[in-house]
Amino acid sequence: xxxxxxxxxxxxxxxxxxxxxxxxxxxxxxxxxxxxxxxxxxxxxxxxxxxxxxxxxxxxxxxxxxxxxxxxxxxxxxxxxxxxxxxxxxxxxxxxxxxxxxxxxxxxxxxxxx
Numbered sequence: 619x620x621x622x623x624x625x626x627x628x629x630x631x632x633x634x635x636x637x638x639x640x641x642x643x644x645x646x647x648x649x650x651x652x653x654x655x656x657x658x659x660x661x662x663x664x665x666x667x668x669x670x671x672x673x674x675x676x677x678x679x680x681x682x683x684x685x686x687x688x689x690x691x692x693x694x695x696x697x698x699x700x701x702x703x704x705x706x707x708x709x710x711x712x713x714x715x716x717x718x719x720x721x722x723x724x725x726x727x728x729x730x731x732x
Contacts, residue, residue: 621714622649625721629710651676652712654728659706662731666710669727674709 626649653676656662663673680700682692694701711724 622712625649625712625716626652628721629712629725649712652710653707654710655703655706656708657706659708662728663708665731666727669723669730671724671727672711676707676709677704680704 629652659675663675666673680697680703681687682690682697682700683694710728711720716724
């Protein structure tokens with residue numbers, strides 16, 4: 619957990635990209651995920667893949683529009699915040715498996731996105 623905290627602090631301090639937003643935590647998180655929001659998330663993800671940086675999109679479909687909740691009859695627009703999040707969130711690599719060189723590579727790859 620200490621390694622994840624150090625990397626998360628580094629990612630936050632470097633302000634990795636002016637359009638990438640991170641949400642500040644009010645408690646000491648374990649940093650299981652490092653999630654950023656970007657208005658051009660899909661382009662950023664492609665850019666990072668080309669730089670050999672793996673990313674994930676958690677909840678690409680908002681829960682109310684997924685099959686799990688289809689019986690509720692919710693439609694597009696019912697939860698605009700969740701829908702916006704589903705289009706903009708991207709999880710960056712974080713964890714003890716990333717050495718200093720890999721950490722710097724992730725930061726540089728995000729910063730080089732135009």
